[in-house]
Amino acid sequence: MTVQSPLPGGPGLAQVRRLVTEIPGPASRELLARREASVARGVSHVLPVFISAAGGGVLIDVDGNSLIDFGSGIAVTSVGNSAPRVSAAIREQADRFTHTCFMVTPYEEYVSVCEELARLTPGDHGKRSALLNSGAEAVENAVKIARHATGRPAVVAFDHAYHGRTNLTMALTAKNMPYKDKFGPFAGEIYRMPMAYPLRWPGGPEACAANALDMITGLIHTQVGEDNVAAVLIEPIQGEGGFIVPPDGFLPGLAEFCQEHGILLIADEIQTGFCRTGDWFACDHEGVVPDLVTTAKGIAGGMPLAAVTGRAEIMDSVHVGGLGGTYGGNPVACAAALGAIETMAAEDLPGRARRIGEIMLPRLHKLAEAYPVIGDVRGRGAMIAIELVRPGTLEPAADIAARVAKACHTAGLVVLTCGTFGNVLRFLPPLVIGEQLLEEGLSILEDAFAAL
Numbered sequence: 105m106t107v108q109s110p111l112p113g114g115p116g117l118a119q120v121r122r123l124v125t126e127i128p129g130p131a132s133r134e135l136l137a138r139r140e141a142s143v144a145r146g147v148s149h150v151l152p153v154f155i156s157a158a159g160g161g162v163l164i165d166v167d168g169n170s171l172i173d174f175g176s177g178i179a180v181t182s183v184g185n186s187a188p189r190v191s192a193a194i195r196e197q198a199d200r201f202t203h204t205c206f207m208v209t210p211y212e213e214y215v216s217v218c219e220e221l222a223r224l225t226p227g228d229h230g231k232r233s234a235l236l237n238s239g240a241e242a243v244e245n246a247v248k249i250a251r252h253a254t255g256r257p258a259v260v261a262f263d264h265a266y267h268g269r270t271n272l273t274m275a276l277t278a279k280n281m282p283y284k285d286k287f288g289p290f291a292g293e294i295y296r297m298p299m300a301y302p303l304r305w306p307g308g309p310e311a312c313a314a315n316a317l318d319m320i321t322g323l324i325h326t327q328v329g330e331d332n333v334a335a336v337l338i339e340p341i342q343g344e345g346g347f348i349v350p351p352d353g354f355l356p357g358l359a360e361f362c363q364e365h366g367i368l369l370i371a372d373e374i375q376t377g378f379c380r381t382g383d384w385f386a387c388d389h390e391g392v393v394p395d396l397v398t399t400a401k402g403i404a405g406g407m408p409l410a411a412v413t414g415r416a417e418i419m420d421s422v423h424v425g426g427l428g429g430t431y432g433g434n435p436v437a438c439a440a441a442l443g444a445i446e447t448m449a450a451e452d453l454p455g456r457a458r459r460i461g462e463i464m465l466p467r468l469h470k471l472a473e474a475y476p477v478i479g480d481v482r483g484r485g486a487m488i489a490i491e492l493v494r495p496g497t498l499e500p501a502a503d504i505a506a507r508v509a510k511a512c513h514t515a516g517l518v519v520l521t522c523g524t525f526g527n528v529l530r531f532l533p534p535l536v537i538g539e540q541l542l543e544e545g546l547s548i549l550e551d552a553f554a555a556l
């Protein structure tokens with residue numbers, strides 16, 4: 105069956121929720137059968153609906169259902185699907201050339217993206233960037249560069265961390281199922297430290313920042329040795345691990361410790377970066393300036409592009425030919441990134457992200473008062489989550505999270521779960537979503553709790 109897109113996508117799509125069949129409808133079910141016969145089982149999906157068009161805050165499926173998007177393809181389409189500047193830039197670039205390989209004959213678009221990264225990422229020091237294809241590849245390269253620049257082997261990562269699915273990034277990722285189970289042996293010289301997780305910190309949220317810093321610096325001293333550590337790698341707000349927001353003071357404290365000991369601080373801003381948290385980068389919130397930053401996801405409006413950006417002297421410590429790849433910084437993906445970055449500035453997407461948070465957080469706090477199964481409401485900007493627990497305890501309630509998510513999906517709202525314990529519902533709407541649609545999505549969520 106060839107599926108025709110009934111509508112062009114982009115922000116011109118009617119910004120309404122509309123269910124015309126059950127979810128999934130017959131056309132999606134037909135595609136699902138083909139999928140099961142041809143696509144590897146290990147590649148999962150959240151919702152069994154096949155998409156034919158998307159834009160603004162909606163996804164249109166092949167049965168003509170219009171779903172509200174609170175997922176953005178896992179924090180990617182911050183500028184909205186088929187955002188006009190992104191689509192136009194892709195078309196224009198694709199008509200000129202689609203690939204030369206930057207390592208063979210360079211092109212301006214790659215350089216322009218690196219210039220934008222130097223301008224936008226935290227800190228006003230001299231910077232250089234290398235462009236890659238995926239978040240995992242960016243993290244791999246950041247570790248390569250940090251080891252090369254420092255001549256040290258060890259990398260410190262955190263509980264609940266997620267950095268990707270390649271061999272090194274699986275080693276850096278904390279959670280076993282589904283990311284690591286039986287995929288080892290993994291890369292060595294990775295040391296895992298406790299994460300400052302206010303809800304679950306044994307001494308309580310007030311003590312969390314100082315206690316966590318004490319523990320981490322103590323463990324690095326006794327178990328690794330500061331002089332052996334190339335880098336401390338951290339997501340400024342943890343993504344897949346449960347949207348864990350460290351308490352104020354934790355990241356600056358970590359940055360200070362790193363600086364004292366010649367350890368490079370790598371901020372993995374792959375999920376948090378490019379306006380998602382209400383700043384251009386989550387590190388901006390407390391004025392933390394990492395030595396290296398990894399970006400991907402939101403950078404290119406849905407096209408595969410990733411980057412490592414860092415202090416010029418660190419990045420340039422690597423010999424000529426030591427970094428790269430056939431497709432890294434593909435010209436079409438770079439053109440899309442330039443269109444996406446222009447959109448973020450022109451439409452003040454950091455401000456839109458903050459506004460989304462202002463709308464969502466009060467309604468979610470109210471919901472938490474009504475339903476004690478909601479143990480925590482947290483997040484910043486348009487990166488918001490609720491953590492579900494057995495009322496009165498911290499025991500994770502993954503089954504309830506799954507039931508709520510399923511009810512939302514059935515009602516036409518795309519929400520995602522996450523967390524080490526699978527008990528976190530996360531909300532990542534496109535930053536261009538209309539306020540009415542956002543409010544409607546929240547009402548669907550409220551109905552799902554009411555129906556438990």
Ligand SMILES: Cc1ncc(COP(=O)(O)O)c(C=O)c1O
Nearest residue numbers: 238239240266267268343374375
């Ligand atoms: C913080 C973080 N780092 C790395 C990755 C891996 O990115 P990718 O899936 O593009 O390899 C992700 C993906 O979710 C992420 O959230």
